[in-house]
Amino acid sequence: MILEKYDVIVVGAGHAGCEAAAAAAQLGSKTLLITMNLQTIGQMSCNPAMGGIAKGQIIREIDALGGLSGIVTDKTMIQFKMLNLSKGPAMWSPRAQSDRMKFSEEWRNQLENIPNLDFFQDMVTEIITDQHKIVGVKTFMGAIIYSKSVILTNGTFLNGLIHIGEKQFGGGRMGEKAAFGITESLIKLGFESGRMKTGTPPRVDGRSIDFSKMEEQKGDTDPQKFSYTNTPKLKKQRSCYITYTNIKVHETLKEGFERSPLFNGTIKSTGPRYCPSIEDKINRFSERERHQIFAEPEGWKTIEYYINGFSTSLPDDIQIKALQLIPGFENAKLFRPGYAIEYDYFPPTQLKNTLETKIIDNLYFAGQINGTTGYEEAAAQGLIAGINASLKIQEKNSFTLKRNEAYIGVLIDDLITKGTEEPYRMFTSRAEYRMSLRQDNADERLTPLGYNIGLVSEKRMKNLEEKLKKTNECIAFIKSTSIKQEETNPILIDKKSTPITQTVKADSILVRPNIKLKDLEKINNIQNYLYAHNYSDEILEQVEIKIKYKGYIDKELENVEKLNRLENIKIPSNFDYSKLNSISTEAKQKLIKFKPETIGQASRISGVSPSDINVLLIYMGR
Known part of the structure; x- marks a missing residue:
């Protein structure tokens, strides 16, 4: 076909x-x-x-x-x-x-x-x-x-292998088969491949969880959004819950270590350093008596909960035994056990x-x-x-x-x-x-x-331009507006900030760490201006950040200019690194292997030193 x-x-x-x-x-x-x-x-x-x-x-x-x-x-x-x-x-x-x-x-x-x-x-x-x-x-x-x-x-589907204790079976995700053929096809073409590991925790029936024994974690009272488009604002929210493991939980988990693919050599690939499994955590941080566990709802209408912090590939009987020793999970019923997965x-x-x-x-x-x-x-x-x-x-x-x-x-x-x-x-x-x-x-x-x-519409671009225009005009107003001692000092004293002894520009007060734009809104001419223009919270936040952190931002921009000088120096694709006799052997090998496109990229390759970059620049006539 x-x-x-x-x-x-x-x-x-x-x-x-x-x-x-x-x-x-x-x-x-x-x-x-x-x-x-x-x-x-x-x-x-x-x-x-x-x-x-x-x-x-x-x-x-x-x-x-x-x-x-x-x-x-x-x-x-x-x-x-x-x-x-x-x-x-x-x-x-x-x-x-x-x-x-x-x-x-x-x-x-x-x-x-x-x-x-x-x-x-x-x-x-x-x-x-x-x-x-x-x-x-x-x-x-x-x-x-x-x-x-x-x-x-x-994703994790290329020759995916799922581990639960001593059980192993092919799969790219629980309940879905692995993909085969692509790895072998790519290796024939000359690609280098490796194996990695990741894992996921068990899912639990929310009806079997006693949330009264956990700490409720509500969302923000004024929830924001991710998109800059007119997506709907969140009106109601579901809570997450936090609980903790204990010594008994850790002892129970250790009972399964001999059957753990993580410790018995079955899993040879590397897992995520910053999201370790629960067995890895209690092994690496044996001095800790407890670890956080989060119960996170999977949706509006489902009773399924995701047990964040309990990622594991231990045998399923150990998983449920240990889980039921955690406050709130005493009667927990599994929807499915946690597992580890290795993939290409x-x-x-x-x-x-x-x-x-x-x-x-x-x-x-x-x-x-x-x-x-x-x-x-x-x-x-x-x-x-x-x-x-x-x-x-x-x-x-x-x-x-x-x-x-x-x-x-x-x-x-x-x-x-x-x-x-x-x-x-x-x-x-x-x-x-x-x-x-x-x-x-x-x-x-x-x-x-x-x-x-061509991915962003003209309407959206015009909305951004209008937002930037309003932000900049508000910043200009704050920078040009003088404020007097009698109006400003009560605010500063209340905020435990040093009072002023003469009239100053408003931005010089806003840069103080403990002063917010909302504090300055109590000053009449600032209050009148903001009321007349009715700026959105998003614009006011931008105004405050840009004024308060201008020094830090300007310093970064200076560093960016220095970086861009290196980024703009292109390395010819056919450059012969073997002729660079004055650089380290490691640097030469890495440059030949990775073929960086710019001096900036070359400078960030592990094993390539600043002196190696200088030699490279000299050979390029720089």
């Missing part, structure tokens, strides 16, 4: 695949989304939540560029929290609990409303190439589908910064196939791969983001220059310019870029 020819084929319909297919199709490419099960499009395989520390910034960035993850999340969330509000705005991170079933349903609805996008249910088993260029794919049912470009977003991935140093592979033209990788973990990281890669696959077919300039432009830029740069030997997840600490890469200004940073490539 030979199907019609496509511009772009996306293999896999998880978070990466959905964003990739949507972007490619919306940019005018005839796109096919092929997946093993059309009923699990956009499935939340693990926790029913989007966002979190650094991850929330990524969802905002995806939305600002014209991606759909923020819209889908807003339409299906059941709780919203802004994390880290006690810290500075660079650390604020939005997070939402989602309705798992509605989330998948909404993703499918969004995709089915894109005219240029087709769907097909089958397993891709082989990549077809000709002269180091992609030609199409072959499927398990014998279909040959030709295309100009292919994006692989296979391909070290991302084999990719360009467009996520196109270096070996095969027009073949792109996105998501867990690149060694990442997390819905948000996967969705971001899918968006960038989908954009670039479409742009390249149309013979347009590629689309990339620098480290100073977006967390997405940090993510991709880390992957292609440093690689990863354990599941990579994003943190605010990975971004050296995080003061500029805040969740609140993602639209200002990225919406013009999304508009330029």
Whole structure:
């Protein structure tokens, strides 16, 4: 069977695949989304939540560029929290609990409303190439589908192997079979592959949980959104609950260690460092007497709960025995046990910064196939791969983001220059310019870029321009407005801040750490101005951040300029690193292997020192 020819084929319909297919199709490419099960499009395989520390910034960035993850999340969330509000705005991170079933349903609805996008249910088993260029794919049912470009977003399905105690069976997710053939096809083409591990906790019948023994965790009283579009605001919310393990729980879990695939050598691959299983936690942190456990609802209408913090691959009898020793879970009934899964991935140093592979033209990788973990990281890669696959077919300039432009830029740069030997997840600490890469200004940073490539509408661009205009005019007013001692000092004394001895500009008071714009609204001329203009909370937040943190932001921009000098120095693709006799052997080997595209990328490769970069610059006539 030979199907019609496509511009772009996306293999896999998880978070990466959905964003990739949507972007490619919306940019005018005839796109096919092929997946093993059309009923699990956009499935939340693990926790029913989007966002979190650094991850929330990524969802905002995806939305600002014209991606759909923020819209889908807003339409299906059941709780919203802004994390880290006690810290500075660079650390604020939005997070939402989602309705798992509605989330998948909404993703499918969004995709089915894109005219240029087709769907097909089958397993891709082989990549077809000709002269180091992609030609199409072959499927398990014998279909040959030709295309100009292919994006692989296979998640944990490539030769997936599920572990529960001493039980092992093939699968890409519980209840779904593994995918085979693609890994072998890619290895024949010269790709290097590896194995990684991830895991998931048990799911429990909410009717069997005693929530009175747990601490309730409500959402924010004034919940925000992820999307900058007019998605609905959350009116009601569901609570999560927190409880703790204890010494008896830990002792019971240890009873299963001999049968644990994590400790008996059955699992040889590396799991996520920052999301360890419960058995790994009590082994590595044996001095701790308890660990947090969260009971998170899976949706509005289901009784199923996700037990966050209890990821495990221990035998199922040990899982339930230990779980029932945790306060609130004494009568817990399992919907399904936790499990670990091993799967194939391909070290991302084999990719360009467009996520196109270096070996095969027009073949792109996105998501867990690149060694990442997390819905948000996967969705971001899918968006960038989908954009670039479409742009390249149309013979347009590629689309990339620098480290100073977006967390997405940090993510991709880390992957292609440093690689990863354990599941990579994003943190605010990975971004050296995080003061500029805040969740609140993602639209200002990225919406013009999304508009330029055709993913953002003109109406949305005009809304942003109007918002920036109002923000800047309000900032100008605050900077130019003088405030007197008699009006200002009562506010300062109340806030335990040093009183002023003369008339000053309002911005000089707003930069004080404990003074907010709302405090200055008590001053008559400021109050009158803000009342007359009726600015939104979003604009007032921008005004406060931009004035209060101007010094930090300006310092970052200076550093960005220095970085960009290196980023703008291109290294010829045929540069002969073997002639660099004055650099270390490790540096030479890494540069030959990774083939960085710019001096900036070369400087971030592990093992390449500043002196090696200087030698490289000299050889390039710099």
